[in-house]
Amino acid sequence: xxxxxxxxxxxxxxxxxxxxxxxxxxxxxxxxxxxxxxxxxxxxxxxxxxxxxxxxxxxxxxxxxxxxxxxxxxxxxxxxxxxxxxxxxxxxxxxxxxxxxxxxxxxxxxxxxxxxxxxxxxxxxxxxxxxxxxxxxxxxxxxxxxxxxxxxxxxxxxxxxxxxxxxxxxxxxxxxxxxxxxxxxxxxxxxxxxxxxxxxxxxxx
Amino acid sequence: xxxxxxxxxxxxxxxxxxxxxxxxxxxxxxxxxxxxxxxxxxxxxxxxxxxxxxxxxxxxxxxxxxxxxxxxxxxxxxxxxxxxxxxxxxxxxxxxxxxxxxxxxxxxxxxxxxxxxxxxxxxxxxxxxxxxxxxxxxxxxxxxxxxxxxxxxxxxxxxxxxxxxxxxxxxxxxxxxxxxxxxxxxxxxxxxxxxxxxxxxxxxxxxxxxxxxxxxxxxxxxxxxxxxxxxxxxxxxxxxxxx
Numbered sequence: 001x002x003x004x005x006x007x008x009x010x011x012x013x014x015x016x017x018x019x020x021x022x023x024x025x026x027x028x029x030x031x032x033x034x035x036x037x038x039x040x041x042x043x044x045x046x047x048x049x050x051x052x053x054x055x056x057x058x059x060x061x062x063x064x065x066x067x068x069x070x071x072x073x074x075x076x077x078x079x080x081x082x083x084x085x086x087x088x089x090x091x092x093x094x095x096x097x098x099x100x101x102x103x104x105x106x107x108x109x110x111x112x113x114x115x116x117x118x119x120x121x122x123x124x125x126x127x128x129x130x131x132x133x134x135x136x137x138x139x140x141x142x143x144x145x146x147x148x149x150x151x152x153x154x155x156x157x158x159x160x161x162x163x164x165x166x167x168x169x170x171x172x173x174x175x176x177x178x179x180x181x182x183x184x185x186x187x188x189x190x191x192x193x194x195x196x197x198x199x200x201x202x203x204x205x
Numbered sequence: 206x207x208x209x210x211x212x213x214x215x216x217x218x219x220x221x222x223x224x225x226x227x228x229x230x231x232x233x234x235x236x237x238x239x240x241x242x243x244x245x246x247x248x249x250x251x252x253x254x255x256x257x258x259x260x261x262x263x264x265x266x267x268x269x270x271x272x273x274x275x276x277x278x279x280x281x282x283x284x285x286x287x288x289x290x291x292x293x294x295x296x297x298x299x300x301x302x303x304x305x306x307x308x309x310x311x312x313x314x315x316x317x318x319x320x321x322x323x324x325x326x327x328x329x330x331x332x333x334x335x336x337x338x339x340x341x342x343x344x345x346x347x348x349x350x351x352x353x354x355x356x357x358x359x360x361x362x363x364x365x366x367x368x369x370x371x372x373x374x375x376x377x378x379x380x381x382x383x384x385x386x387x388x389x390x391x392x393x394x395x396x397x398x399x400x401x402x403x404x405x406x407x408x409x410x411x412x413x414x415x416x417x418x419x420x421x422x423x424x425x426x427x428x429x430x431x432x433x434x435x436x437x438x439x440x441x442x443x444x445x446x447x448x
Contacts, residue, residue: 042424188307
């Protein structure tokens with residue numbers, strides 16, 4: 001919820017519905033209590049014994065975790081606000097998973113860019129620094145329950161400070177790159193970076 | 206960097222009831238850049254004290270100069286849709302930004318057969334594709350499977366009854382089927398998609414739009430029928446997505 005400084009076009013008879021917590025809502029967003037789903041195609045199903053997560057560096061060093069190895073890592077339970085580019089925001093969502101700082105502990109890289117890729121072929125890009133320093137998690141539980149396939153299970157990325165399409169569902173790995181490589185929505189008219197507080201929804205915003 | 210998509214003033218030019226709970230709104234948007242069927246727009250409303258709210262709506266028809274057409278379903282608990290379906294009158298103004306979305310689109314030069322699967326108001330962007338096909342004189346065969354609660358909920362009923370060579374329409378009713386219907390009312394099943402759709406070997410482009418549960422179910426069934434996941438494009442509609 002926000003207030004428009006430049007009042008030009010008034011919609012006669014529109015009053016709107018103002019809600020509390022407005023300072024936690026980025027511009028153009030509205031609050032929801034349920035958990036809508038956004039995805040571009042069918043939901044992939046990944047059996048846990050075939051699941052793996054990889055980090056590939058620009059020097060082609062591959063770091064690999066099986067499901068059991070992922071589960072053995074130290075877990076965190078971040079509570080964060082999430083903001084979807086389709087305009088809904090949900091406050092205080094609680095996840096369980098591993099900070100990307102843990103996964104990157106032994107990764108040697110000078111790359112600046114990351115391309116996240118998922119089972120099913122989805123990709124999204126972001127600067128590597130947006131994945132580190134407590135800003136991103138690989139999670140397998142939401143609200144105390146195992147993550148449902150339609151919400152990205154068995155595991156998805158959570159990068160809450162960017163629009164939610166950056167929080168790739170069904171995540172399979174991260175490729176580190178010296179040059180930026182735009183992902184799925186980033187080549188379909190959406191913003192390359194996607195900061196909700198600067199309302200970077202679409203290309204050119 | 207392309208230029209930022211601008212908010213444009215939009216004046217309501219015409220309005221018509223589409224069903225008991227939905228209206229089709231036609232806005233004049235000076236300088237509209239055109240769009241592809243399947244794309245959507247953002248609509249912004251501003252109250253007289255400066256408070257604003259915005260939502261996304263699918264475009265219901267291909268570009269027609271600077272006229273832009275939306276069909277909006279009223280979600281009684283929504284903030285924006287009750288205004289667009291109950292309050293707004295011809296001559297009133299909103300702001301529109303777009304077009305948006307480069308994935309859930311059909312391009313008239315495409316040669317693949319098309320399967321459209323609509324759940325409820327998910328018909329809107331699919332109708333834009335049907336209209337674009339007709340407008341372009343495309344001979345690509347289209348099949349539409351349109352699942353909805355009952356006959357009274359139909360959008361575009363008259364237009365979909367008119368003969369449109371190469372377009373095949375199948376209605377599925379989930380709550381009550383018309384008298385004499387051979388298919389009992391019920392949710393979408395594998396056989397519905399097998400009978401009303403295309404064999405996977407024809408490699409059709411599939412577009413599925415509707416509420417989340419419907420889209421999940423339809424996309425899973427299409428995969429089970431052998432359609433390649435990358436040929437199944439989905440878009441969700443609903444109180445939260447469209448409110």
